[in-house]
Amino acid sequence: MDLEGVSLVKHYSRAAFKRDGKIMDKMQNCYPQMVEVVYLCNSPDWMHLIWALVKHIVPQRVLEKVKMIAPQNADEREQLHKYMSEDMIPVEIGGPNQTPPSDW
Numbered sequence: 206m207d208l209e210g211v212s213l214v215k216h217y218s219r220a221a222f223k224r225d226g227k228i229m230d231k232m233q234n235c236y237p238q239m240v241e242v243v244y245l246c247n248s249p250d251w252m253h254l255i256w257a258l259v260k261h262i263v264p265q266r267v268l269e270k271v272k273m274i275a276p277q278n279a280d281e282r283e284q285l286h287k288y289m290s291e292d293m294i295p296v297e298i299g300g301p302n303q304t305p306p307s308d309w
Contacts, residue, residue: 244285245273246298276300 245252256273274281276299285294294300 242270242272242288244276245271246276248273 248256253273260268272284274284276282276285276294282294282299291300293302295302295305297305
């Protein structure tokens with residue numbers, strides 16, 4: 206997930222947040238095998254701050270499935286290679302692939 210330009214004030218919807226929370230609660234308890242890992246790329250500084258605070262209280266299974274990385278950092282981008290080759294990584298998150306993921 207590319208989070209470039211996400212704003213807490215501009216993109217926050219309380220109704221969507223509540224709905225997504227209910228869905229994720231059911232998904233993680235009933236279908237944890239459906240999501241192996243979610244990489245949050247290019248996240249704004251405020252998200253790093255919030256993550257640093259909440260990661261100490263979220264369940265371990267969530268910590269194993271959510272990774273916040275800066276893909277421009279070669280060491281962090283290396284984590285993506287477990288799931289995709291370098292040539293598949295989109296330009297938006299530091300790779301060479303010019304095709305937007307929505308067109309795959």
